[in-house]
Amino acid sequence: MSEALPAVSSMSDPHLFPALSAMVHLNHAGVAPVCGPAAEAMAKYGQEASTLPYSEASWYSDIKDLRSLTARLINARGPDEIAFVPNTSTGLATVARGLDWRRGDQVVITDVEYPANRYPWEDLGRFGVELVEVKQHADGRIDVEDVCNAITDRTRVVSLSHVQYGSGHRIDLRPISETVHRAGGYLCVDAIQSVGVLPVDVRSMGIDFLAADGHKWMLGPEGAGIFYVHEDLCEMLHPPVVGWLNMVNAQDYGNYEYRFVRDARRFEPGTWNVPGLLGLRAAIGLLLEVGIERVWERVEGLTTRVAEGAAERGYGVFSPRRLESERSGSVVIEARASEEAGALVKRLAEQKIYVALRNGRVRVSPHFYNTPEQIDRLLEAL
Template sequence: MSHPFESYRAEFPVLGEQLYLNHAGVAPTSLRAASAVKGWMDDLVHHGILHERGWEAHSEHVRGLAARIIGASPEEVAFVRNTSHGLGLVAEGLDWKPGDEVAVATSLEYPSNVYPWLHLKDRGVEVREIATPNGGVTPEAVAAVLTPRTKLVAVSSVQFATGHRTDLDALGVLCERAGVLLCVDGIQSVGCIPVDVKKSRIHFLSADSHKWMLGISGIGFLYVAKDVLPRVRPALVGWRSTTDAWNFNRSHFELRPDAAKFEEGSAAYPGIYAMGAALELLLEVGTDAIGARIGELLARLDSGLRDLGCEVGPSPEDRAGILTFLPPGASVRALSAFLSERKVAHSVRRGRIRLSPHFYNTHAEMDRLVELVRAYRPG
């Protein structure tokens, strides 16, 4: 094996306590991320703002890491509080006109990728429902709802409840041909599988770091393609949104031309330092290698659970980092409680048990999960 994945387990002490299969929910963070935050805190404690320029320089380094992991340029990346914050900036900032339409699968998507679009109703924007009979958004289903009034398609790269992976390359081609903007909730893919916003022709992507990126909550990033940046008006502005931000002796209101215009005030340094360490770890291992490793682990889970008679999804060709299953003849709620008692971190989503391992999980851990399901006896 070219990548010693298991050598990274020491970075995640939680693995000594739990069988951690909930990276699609909230992931544990690493010792190096904690160390990065502590280093910044110690600096502030002992030196005040003496090294503020260093914090700023490091923040720009982290912006570059965020850009690199999705194939963007740093000028196209803004720090945001979370995925909802980024999607909201897009929804509130675009130049909507009464009669414009947004296509979104409101029955399937996580609320973060539904509510910002429904909130536009009072501006005359209509939400058109994308059909999802198989638990995912397909290019064909999107094509079926596009009209001359469609301005934007909003979709998750991977559906949080079903685990269905969206074919973003095909959807990007479709949207480009139709002259429609493509906005992606990327939280279930960035850090899990390779993401290339240029190859997929994505205009907007928002993701925060507390899931597959192995960072912490409260910090993430928003990608806005350079050619559409001028079309998005910042919903909030402050001193930092402007071209002469650090000159406090005059008022010079000229918005920055890059994505940093969406950062209105003081930086969330602890979060940025944590996310930076997390991104460095992921890039060190390699996104291709991570995606392949997670795929191996899911295939092992899939095989073992099917052998027990479980109904498992999604199918391998539609899969990213999530596997869901229904146990034969057992209550999902009761089995979930049984797993929780045995310190298996997992989720239940829309009536199915959801498992989401990361690259440092082992084949033995997948087998242990299968054995626990086998051992469960209802009642």
């Protein structure tokens, strides 16, 4: 029988978040420490995998449950729209490789995307597909109107990060999805910097495809990610990797019926990363129990504390923060004239305060379990 998910007694419980007693981890936009329940789920798998036949374990029913939990997390229509992928790159490449491209098609991205959301589209140049870049403004913003103006009747896909890794800027996806849909194209979203910390609603945002790995804001392990496909588009997208598991009669090994599963499972060609997905299940269950709205309310308070405290100490704040709708879990700050950003990040790490160096700036990304006292410790160190 599937084991129940753990209850949440406190948002800053050291049992649920062992990192609290080990360090001040403020780099959840990089690689997060796995939460306690995820670590326990993976350890339990290791114990069971070494002592039980797989037929007696609950791993596969738990992974089926993870599909439903993931659908709840992003408000998908149901588990049939969810596939499991090794990472964000695989999900984005599934769209890039799965569509039937025509010479002259265009893909709209920004000029500051994380490489995972650039190279799969740039690779399509060998098929005559053109990459159209929207420029980031000097204040770190990606203007929605600029993106919409770049969409033409040749636009097949707009692929954007919901939150930009180098600035922390969150973009409003709804008007973009409306514009690209009118043009006959699709919206693909790299959501690794938003799922798990911000409310993400694929239906209200009009998202067609979404990919995110679990090792950042979802507090899970690396190598276990999610891929969302709108139910009406599953069969249009050809699986870029064909294996045994994405066929309708996968368990009937001698029946070689070459016919893909009709839902998002068609993008799972072979054996899952079982321990990783079990860890991700525990982590997503924890986030859902806390509630994503509550998570974001807490993180917004912590990031405001970072931004205001850094500004008081003479640091520039690069992240757009005037509008709540543009804020995210990351605050990117500029080092003072007398400092070098890389040296500052190193000095903080020597005090067990972990932030990230990105594009010559310092990125601070707390999660909901971090405490105001930890933010004050960062500010004092600055």
